[in-house]
Amino acid sequence: MKKLFVFGGTGHIGQGLVREANSRGYTVVAAARDLASVPDIDGVTWQAVDASNPESVKAAVKGSVAVLASVSGRKSGHDSVPAIAGLLLDMLPEADVQRLLWVGGAGTLEVAPGLQVIDTPDFPAEWKPEAQAQGEALAVFRDSRSSVNWTYFSPAALIEPGERTARYRVGDDDRLLVDGEGNSRISIEDFAVALIDEIDLVRYPRKRVNIAY
Numbered sequence: 274m275k276k277l278f279v280f281g282g283t284g285h286i287g288q289g290l291v292r293e294a295n296s297r298g299y300t301v302v303a304a305a306r307d308l309a310s311v312p313d314i315d316g317v318t319w320q321a322v323d324a325s326n327p328e329s330v331k332a333a334v335k336g337s338v339a340v341l342a343s344v345s346g347r348k349s350g351h352d353s354v355p356a357i358a359g360l361l362l363d364m365l366p367e368a369d370v371q372r373l374l375w376v377g378g379a380g381t382l383e384v385a386p387g388l389q390v391i392d393t394p395d396f397p398a399e400w401k402p403e404a405q406a407q408g409e410a411l412a413v414f415r416d417s418r419s420s421v422n423w424t425y426f427s428p429a430a431l432i433e434p435g436e437r438t439a440r441y442r443v444g445d446d447d448r449l450l451v452d453g454e455g456n457s458r459i460s461i462e463d464f465a466v467a468l469i470d471e472i473d474l475v476r477y478p479r480k481r482v483n484i485a486y
Contacts, residue, residue, distance in 0.1 A: 277472070278334045278370075279303040280324055280357070281343035283311055285434070286376055286461055290341050291317055293437075293465035304333065306348070324357050325349075331368045339372035339472050340365060351406035358410040362419035373423040374468050379430050379457070380404025381411060382449040382483055390430060390449055411481060422478045424471055428464050429485035435460030441467050443482050450485035459485050 277294050281287040282303030295301045295316050304322040305311045311319040323329040324344070334340050342361060346354040361373055380391035381404070390396060391404045414425050430449060441463045444450040451457045467484045471477060 274298060274300040275338045276300045276302060276336050277339055277341060278337040279341045279343070280322070280361075281345070281376070282317075282319075284343055284345065286428075286432070286464065287343040288312055288314075289434075289461040289465040290343060290376075290468060293462070293469050294341075297469055299469075302333070302337075325353065325360070327360060327364050330360060331364050334365060334370050335368045337368075337370050339374060340370055341374045341376070341468060343376035345403055346406050347403070351402045354403075354406035355409040355413045358413045359417070362413070362417045362421050362423070365421050366419065371420070371422050372472065373421050374471060375410070375414065375423060375425045376468075377411060377425045377427045377481065378404050378407035379427050379449060379483070381408040381447075382427055383447055384449050414479075414481070422475070424477045424479070425481040426464070426468055426471075427481060427483045429459040429483070430457035432459050432461060432464055435462060437462035437466065439463065439466050441484050441486060443467065443477070443484060445477060445480055445482045447481065448483070450483050452486055457485050 277299045282291045283305050291301055291303050302318045305319045322333040344357055382390050449457050464484050
């Protein structure tokens with residue numbers, strides 16, 4: 274079976290990725306800070322990996338068809354988010370891994386020309402450091418000359434646990450996707466479907482995309 278390595282697999286979105294990949298026949302190995310508190314998911318292997326250490330990362334991802342990363346910086350500091358993005362872009366080719374799927378944020382999507390979500394009046398101040406860190410990570414991807422085939426996934430403005438319908442829309446023009454009522458939302462389950470679909474279909478190489486209903 275094909276191996277996927279997941280960074281951030283214990284978070285809410287990360288667990289969604291792990292479960293979706295596992296259900297679709299991938300051999301899933303996921304990094305965890307504390308192996309004593311990982312979720313119990315049949316068939317998933319958890320591994321202690323220092324995501325800031327190049328050699329640790331290289332050894333962990335070896336043999337993977339793709340790496341998925343869902344990192345927030347809430348525990349390690351927001352500066353770690355763009356730093357980890359850069360490290361993965363540098364180290365994955367050395368480990369012979371050519372695919373990287375990154376869970377980003379919605380803050381740098383535009384709601385109108387020149388107006389990003391993060392700059393709208395209702396954007397919570399406490400979310401700004403994380404959104405800014407993800408914006409810096411996006412710049413790292415776009416400026417990179419790495420040979421890695423990456424895709425940066427921005428979820429809808431609202432992402433939360435819900436139903437797996439396997440239906441979603443994809444936007445690739447930096448605009449926030451909204452439905453007919455002006456809402457931007459996606460379930461974690463369907464967001465995970467979109468990421469695992471991209472591994473199989475390779476539709477958006479070296480692009481940032483937005484996933485929403």
